[in-house]
Amino acid sequence: MTSAHPRVLAALGQALSLELTAVQQYLTHASLLEVWGDQSSSDRFRRETVEEMQHSERIVKRMIALGVAPSASQLRPVATATDLPGLLELNNLLEDQLIVHYAEAARFCRLIGDSTHAEFFQELLEEEQLHSGDIARWLSELRPHLQSQVRARF
Ligand SMILES: [Fe+2]
Numbered sequence: 001m002t003s004a005h006p007r008v009l010a011a012l013g014q015a016l017s018l019e020l021t022a023v024q025q026y027l028t029h030a031s032l033l034e035v036w037g038d039q040s041s042s043d044r045f046r047r048e049t050v051e052e053m054q055h056s057e058r059i060v061k062r063m064i065a066l067g068v069a070p071s072a073s074q075l076r077p078v079a080t081a082t083d084l085p086g087l088l089e090l091n092n093l094l095e096d097q098l099i100v101h102y103a104e105a106a107r108f109c110r111l112i113g114d115s116t117h118a119e120f121f122q123e124l125l126e127e128e129q130l131h132s133g134d135i136a137r138w139l140s141e142l143r144p145h146l147q148s149q150v151r152a153r154f
């Protein structure tokens, strides 16, 4: 069994909390959009929910490989809005938190020479950066007049 620095284990636990928070939030938003009659956006949110589920699964598998019990202790309440752009803005905030977390976790792993986990967190970082860019583009299509305020990240 491989081992990891306690801070790496803590970073995995916090990552799981954030990913499962995203699952809960995007699933709720998908259901809300269905109620609002926007099936196409609802389907897109549901696909995003599946992506965050897959991220959660990768983290759970990594924790099991390290011999620790996954426990997401800080699942946050779902943040909601009254329209689609409002939901997307909230989701961009959550993606920002994931990006900051993965960037910091990857940086720490590189610092201590843990290349396995540096790579693990770096891959998740890059996927969330792409996701964040998708959300920012979608938002700018909905609110072209606010385009200059939307920060696209690649
Ligand atoms: Fe994710």
Ligand SMILES: [Fe+2]
Pocket: 022, 052, 095, 098, 127, 128, 131, 132
């Ligand atoms: Fe994401």
